[in-house]
Amino acid sequence: MLTLKLIQEQPEFVIERLKVKNFDATVLVGQINQLNIQRRETQAKVDQLKAEMNNLSKQIGQLFKEKKNDEANSAKEKTFLLKDEIKELDVTFADIDKQLSSLLVQLPNIPHKLVAPGKNEADNVEIRRGGEIPQLYDGKKPHWDLIQQYDIIDFELGTKLTGAGFPVYKGKGAKLQRALISFFLDEGEKSGYNEVMPPILVNEDSGFGTGQLPDKEGQMYHATADNLYLVPTAEVPVTNIYRDVIVDENSLPIKNMAYTPCFRREAGSWGAHVRGLNRLHQFDKVEIVQIANPENSYQQLDEMVAHVEAIISKLGLPYRIIRLCGGDISFTSAMTYDFEVYSAAQERWLEVSSVSNFESFQANRLKCRYRGKEMKKPELVHTLNGSALALPRIVAALLENNQTPEGIKIPEVLVPYCGFSIIS
């Protein structure tokens, strides 16, 4: 969420910038600032009363010590009224505070200057392309046919075991998954990311910290008996490592990565475009996460983009990098680059990575700050994350783009990981 300070000091700026996201914040900002004033006034009153109370209590203690019990008892009488007043104001304060928080989480993050205004994905800005779209032979097939032909991924079996959107990877299909995960992690390590293996069930606080709760509650699978949520992305546990943490300026940027399965309910979003591996309830992903100094977080974002671009290039997939416009960028993000690879039999671009700078938006919720030598007070860090990469659509593109009449060729870089060079 945005900081109260910013909303209070530069309300016009907030309103103006959020227009890029097609969000009219006028009313909300006004309400927040008004509530904030009420909150401060109430606190001033409460604090004053509490100061009086503290004083009286000290006096009473002193009187009892001096055996002046009568005086002490009459002093006690005075506290009763005060006590009631404090209790009442405390309730008022808590109420205002609660209202304020509930309004505060409704404001989206302010987009970066470079983010173009726009309605939807049609207004996104293509940054660059790489790789070559392969010319396939006449009998080319979409991946959902290929996986059946070679018996490497089984959707029906997954449906039997769990339900739609939970495929079973078999034989070379399973091995390809493992190979990709290892490849991605090794590449991440070369780029200086520290590998972590977090829990894939998280609690409510973690869900709130990265912004999945309360807004996107329906996106996550909820284990109600223990009130835990299956992670929709490793971003949640890996970023929440730094919840309520003050890090040293010298340790920045902190670069972590994790492989986890990811679970998404995707309620109501099933349709024509989501056949095969294009959209799943469970999939595998390697996520990179950075905790950065606000001064250079955009350099770090570029670094992450370069990292993802390098991996896709090594896999030999044609790709394009897109900077999302205001209408397409997420609630929490200040700037997002999407990576899409071309899937040559479906003849469409598939999103395989999304790399974002959240600036201090998540950090404010997480209460993750950094302290520098010259700083009087700790300040909020910037958090960034990106997929590097999500597997299913990469697999779809690999299968489709590398199909030949003899079988599916495995990219050079993956052969050592797979132990085979063709699926036939």
Added chain:
RNA sequence: GGAGAGUUGGCAGAGUGGUCGAUUGUGGCAGUCUCGAAAACUGUUGUCCGGGCAACUGGACCGGGGGUUCGAAUCCCUCACUCUCCGCCA
């Protein structure tokens, strides 16, 4: 799952219900000494929310929440977590 013991500042570890935000040690930072360092000595050292240009100052925080009391780190209830023993188990 059963029984018991815990949870205090970066860490370790005190704390008869009344100047306890909290003794002390250690670590961190600054200084003295030194060519430099170590050692020693001195000082300093939490976070959040208010007020103030500032010095400073009011309030809150001793796992979370609630309660008793004029007053709670200290007493009570509750939840969470940690440890030990037993049981179960990949």
